[in-house]
Amino acid sequence: MDLTPKEIVEYLDKYVISQQNAKKTIALALRTRYRRMQLSAELQAEIMPKNILMIGSTGVGKTEISRRLAKMMQVPFIKVEASKYTEVGFVGRDVESMVRDLVVASISIVKAEKEEENKEKIENYVTNKIVEKLLPPLPDAASESKKDDYQRLLSAMEDKVINGEVDDRIIEIEFAKTNIEFNDTNLPPEMAKVQESFSKIFTTMNKDDNKKEVTVKDAKSLLKHEAKSKLLDMTSINTEALKRAEDGGIIFLDEIDKIAISAKSQGRNDPSKEGVQRDLLPIVEGSSVTTKYGVINTDHILFIAAGAFHLTKPSDLIPELQGRFPLRVELESLTEETLYKILTQTKNSLLNQYEALLGVEDVKLVFEDAAIKAIAKLSHRANEITEDIGARRLHTVLENVLEDISFDADEYKNKEFVITANLVHEKLDVVVEDDDLSRYIL
Numbered sequence: 001m002d003l004t005p006k007e008i009v010e011y012l013d014k015y016v017i018s019q020q021n022a023k024k025t026i027a028l029a030l031r032t033r034y035r036r037m038q039l040s041a042e043l044q045a046e047i048m049p050k051n052i053l054m055i056g057s058t059g060v061g062k063t064e065i066s067r068r069l070a071k072m073m074q075v076p077f078i079k080v081e082a083s084k085y086t087e088v089g090f091v092g093r094d095v096e097s098m099v100r101d102l103v104v105a106s107i108s109i110v111k112a113e114k115e116e117e118n119k120e121k122i123e124n125y126v127t128n129k130i131v132e133k134l135l136p137p138l139p140d141a142a143s144e145s146k147k148d149d150y151q152r153l154l155s156a157m158e159d160k161v162i163n164g165e166v167d168d169r170i171i172e173i174e175f176a177k178t179n180i181e182f183n184d185t186n187l188p189p190e191m192a193k194v195q196e197s198f199s200k201i202f203t204t205m206n207k208d209d210n211k212k213e214v215t216v217k218d219a220k221s222l223l224k225h226e227a228k229s230k231l232l233d234m235t236s237i238n239t240e241a242l243k244r245a246e247d248g249g250i251i252f253l254d255e256i257d258k259i260a261i262s263a264k265s266q267g268r269n270d271p272s273k274e275g276v277q278r279d280l281l282p283i284v285e286g287s288s289v290t291t292k293y294g295v296i297n298t299d300h301i302l303f304i305a306a307g308a309f310h311l312t313k314p315s316d317l318i319p320e321l322q323g324r325f326p327l328r329v330e331l332e333s334l335t336e337e338t339l340y341k342i343l344t345q346t347k348n349s350l351l352n353q354y355e356a357l358l359g360v361e362d363v364k365l366v367f368e369d370a371a372i373k374a375i376a377k378l379s380h381r382a383n384e385i386t387e388d389i390g391a392r393r394l395h396t397v398l399e400n401v402l403e404d405i406s407f408d409a410d411e412y413k414n415k416e417f418v419i420t421a422n423l424v425h426e427k428l429d430v431v432v433e434d435d436d437l438s439r440y441i442l
């Protein structure tokens, strides 16, 4: 979490080309939260996060930026589509559920950390339980020398269990029935309570059935589960997770433009859109949301909204909501140059992916630089002629270039296949320049 803005941008540069403004704004917002956490509680309460609105046409990296961020930052993060709250069947769906999802995301982060911290304890627990089954206990009356022997035997057996030497032996274990977990966080808390009671009833109903003959290998994973529920303090994990979601959580609200109501077409629009915007207000502004794990205050959760805003403008959102996203960043549409860089400079770029995929068939794929340039050029051209779908165009274009090779891969086994600029033009020139064709194919 204590990465400087420069370091965050540097990391993002590995995956997302250009879009420096957006990267900077987000990096800064994250750093500001870190700075806030170093202050006195009194000042902390005063400093509200500045929510961000990312505007840019489709396929230019909006979602990609936040996806990568979340991976790197180990902070509770979720992404939701604002538009899903307006879908038929979802009307009346409770917008607060996004906050509950955030808490669940937070819990799994904290839980994973605690498991890592207690790894040794958990493993010991498992090993001891299994050794108990494999070695009959020593009678109390045993002599001192017998006790020593037994100790040696015990530690030898422990090693065997740990090294997997006895994995195939069958033992009978009785394990505490784990609760059948229902985790539908979309339920309001009252309903969640009902669910929990049900799960308890089911668990007690199955009570007799908790002895099982299993291999040592399976016992290990079964007992691990038991060890975790015995050794980890779920209450403190939940408390910690709530706190983290409250202070560090990020909610990425994608497709926010889809709930804006275009000034031109008013009246024809779905009234539920405005409803969703109104429902969002208190959450973004800061309010208390009750979850199964406790009450969470949304004051300091960072909201990053994103949308293409093709048919609508940010000003088509209700004013109150606009005001809650003071930081606006625009993402540029992708130039030929940028597309070329996306192909060549990103980690796990599309080209690498295709190389790896065909590598499985023992075909070595080699792209000439001129060919990559041609792919970028034609992708850009296709974006100009038809719709601009950004970097997603590269997928369809590449697929077209490589389709035949991919299909006939068995013929090229153990050979090198060089993709030349000529080949690219041969496959695509006709398609790109023909408006109708490219609409269908690319």
Ligand SMILES: Nc1ncnc2c1ncn2[C@@H]1O[C@H](COP(=O)(O)OP(=O)(O)OP(=O)(O)O)[C@@H](O)[C@H]1O
Pocket (backbone or CB within 6 Å): 015, 016, 017, 018, 019, 056, 057, 058, 059, 060, 061, 062, 063, 064, 065, 307, 308, 342, 346, 390, 391, 392
């Ligand atoms: N600037 C970029 N650098 C590298 N890859 C990019 C860039 N922009 C887009 N991509 C790639 O294009 C694909 C689509 O991008 P992304 O999901 O970020 O689009 P988006 O801006 O969220 O579009 P939408 O508005 O349709 O949701 C991703 O696979 C991503 O890797």
Ligand SMILES: [Mg+2]
Pocket (backbone or CB within 6 Å): 062, 063, 064, 254
């Ligand atoms: Mg997106």
